[in-house]
Amino acid sequence: MKLPQPKFEGEVSLEKTVKQRRTIRSFRSQPLTLAQYSQLLWAAQGVTDDRGWKRAAPSAGALYPMDIYAVVGQDGVESLREGIYHYAPSDHAVSLVSDGDFRNKLAAASLSQMWMAAAPLNIVITAEYERIAVKYGRRGERYAMMESGHIAQNIFLQSEALGLGAGIVGAFDDEAVNRLMKIPQSHQPLLILPVGYKK
Numbered sequence: 001m002k003l004p005q006p007k008f009e010g011e012v013s014l015e016k017t018v019k020q021r022r023t024i025r026s027f028r029s030q031p032l033t034l035a036q037y038s039q040l041l042w043a044a045q046g047v048t049d050d051r052g053w054k055r056a057a058p059s060a061g062a063l064y065p066m067d068i069y070a071v072v073g074q075d076g077v078e079s080l081r082e083g084i085y086h087y088a089p090s091d092h093a094v095s096l097v098s099d100g101d102f103r104n105k106l107a108a109a110s111l112s113q114m115w116m117a118a119a120p121l122n123i124v125i126t127a128e129y130e131r132i133a134v135k136y137g138r139r140g141e142r143y144a145m146m147e148s149g150h151i152a153q154n155i156f157l158q159s160e161a162l163g164l165g166a167g168i169v170g171a172f173d174d175e176a177v178n179r180l181m182k183i184p185q186s187h188q189p190l191l192i193l194p195v196g197y198k199k
C-alpha cells in the first residue's frame with residue numbers, strides 16, 4: 001500500500017523538537033492519521049535524495065542494513081487495519097506481514113512493559129548484519145547499532161514536530177519479538193519506539 005507523500009516542511013522548529021523531546025510512556029487512545037504514519041516512517045528510513053538511494057538517517061558505506069516494521073494497533077492508524085507492516089523505503093509503501101493487534105504480545109515480550117500496548121503505533125527497528133558484514137565484517141554490527149540510534153532520534157524528533165510523543169525500548173527478548181512478528185530470523189530487532197498522542 002502506497003503511503004501519502006511526506007511533507008518537507010513543518011510548523012515546529014528543529015530546536016523546539018530537540019528541547020521538548022522526552023521518552024513518553026503514557027499515550028491517549030486517539031488514532032494517528034495516515035499522513036502522520038507516513039511522515040514517521042519517512043523520517044525513520046525514507047529516501048531523501050533525488051537519485052532514490054540515500055535515506056533520512058546516515059548509514060555506514062550507504063549499505064542500509066536496517067528494516068522498519070510498524071506494529072499498528074486496533075484503531076491505531078486511520079484507514080489502516082491492525083497488523084504488522086513492513087516499510088519499503090524505495091516505494092514509500094507498506095506491506096502487511098501479519099494481521100491482528102500484536103501490541104500486548106509485543107509489550108509482554110519487552111519485559112512486560114505494558115505501557116507500550118497503549119501506544120497506537122510501535123515502530124520496530126531491525127538490522128540484517130549480513131548486508132553490512134560484506135564490507136565491514138564484525139565491525140558492521142557496531143555500525144548497525146549506531147545506525148539504529150540515528151533512526152530512533154529521527155522518529156523522536158518527527159513525533160514532536162507532529163504534536164506526538166515517542167518512547168524508546170531496548171529491553172526485550174529478541175527471540176520472542178522475532179517470533180511474534182513473524183519477521184525473518186536474519187532481521188535482529190534493536191529498538192522499539194511506541195508513538196502516539198501524549199496523555
Ligand SMILES: Cc1cc2nc3c(=O)[nH]c(=O)nc-3n(C[C@H](O)[C@H](O)[C@H](O)COP(=O)(O)O)c2cc1C
Nearest residue numbers: 021022023024025110113167168169170171172191
Ligand atoms: C538504547 C536505549 C534503550 C532504552 N530502553 C528503554 C526501555 O526498555 N524502557 C524504557 O522505559 N526506557 C528505555 N529507554 C529510555 C531511557 O530510560 C531514557 O532515554 C532516559 O531515562 C532519559 O530520558 P529522556 O529520554 O526522557 O530524555 C532507553 C533508552 C535508550 C537510549
